[in-house]
Amino acid sequence: MKVDGNAIAGPLAEVFGRDVTLAVATCAGCHESGVIARTMVYATAMGAVARCAHCELVLMVLGGRPGARMLFSMPGVSSLELMPDEPTPDEESVGTAQRAGGGLSGSHSS
Amino acid sequence: MTRRPAGWHAATVRAVTVETPSARRIEFEVPSWPGNDAGSHVDVRLTAPDGYQATRSYSIASSGETPRVVLAVDEVPGGEVSPFLVHELQPGDQVELHGPLGSYFVWGPDGEQRPVQLIAGGSGVVPLYAMAEVRDALQEVRRDATPFRLLYSVRTPEDRFFAPELSRFAGRGLDIRYVYTRQAPDGWAEPVGRITRETLAAAVWPVEQRPSVYVCGPTAFVEAVADWLVALGHEPRDIRTERFGGG
DSSP states (O other): OEEEGGGGHHHHHHHHSSOOTTOEEEETTTOOEEEGGGSEEEEETTEEEEEOTTTOOEEEEEEEOTTSOEEEEOTTEEEEEOOOSSOOHHHHTOSOOSSTTOOSOSOOOO | OOOOOOEEEEEEEEEEEEEETTEEEEEEEOTTOOOBOBTOEEEEEEEOTTSOEEEEEEEBSOOBSOSEEEEEEEOOTTOSSHHHHHHTOOTTOEEEEEEEEOSSSOBOSSSOOOOEEEEEEGGGHHHHHHHHHHHHHHHHHHSOOOOEEEEEEESSGGGOTTHHHHHHHHTTTOEEEEEESSOOOTTOOSOOSSOOHHHHHHHSOOGGGOOEEEEEEEHHHHHHHHHHHHHHTOOGGGEEEEEEOOO
């Protein structure tokens, strides 16, 4: 089932202790950056894989389920930028995608 | 937008009402709920007597600082969670909610007042309804709320979610266009069928208005609509999307 990064907000909040859908991930393969909400996510009963919407590299793997044993890895994320608190309008529009709803693409300078 | 901590909450069902022939509106009371922005979602966790657990994500139809959380759940035939929520859940039942989740697909009246374009496929209208409700409440007191348009693709008239509420919002300036994919009301002038690039172009705010666009629905719907919006000249960064699967 193909969805997007919004769908893994829950399990990621278990890992990070907060919502990280607006965190900016940089792809280790193509170096594009974008918010996690805009990644391509493939979800099954076993877990979920988040891929770069630009080059399709596997960014993150989530296995297991909240409340039980969980596995989490970020093989394709070279950096993850988390904002401390209230998002600003600039921050929200980060992750300019070349394709609408496409995830990791566009330009973000940090 | 307020960033609120996501956590697990015990929720008690207060009311279950018929939303459409295949969907139910479920109102929970969640004493520990920190409130939520319009457009955010929750993970609902059900636990069977033998300890087996299943979790699914649902958009929240309500918003604000309130212990009341409203969902509208469409049954996915053969699904693991939605048939239970639609057919079995009763007032007084308890479930666990994880949330509020998602700080990307949300809208609030603070910030720049660009027109907002909502585009829904089926039950994808739920988070967009929450945004329209916030706008409507503002319109009632201020009379100059952000201009909103909703383009709502739905199978038949009886499958519309929040039909009476949306009619009321329309009376206060929410511009609603329906696309019926299987059966339209009697006398409906538009063609019946899936949304096309032409229908979309005619219904949404023109590119020059630089609308903030929110698209929610099944994955294929969202991707077709988002691609057309870009082809029409909308900036990809102005288009927020949320896709859902089923279960």
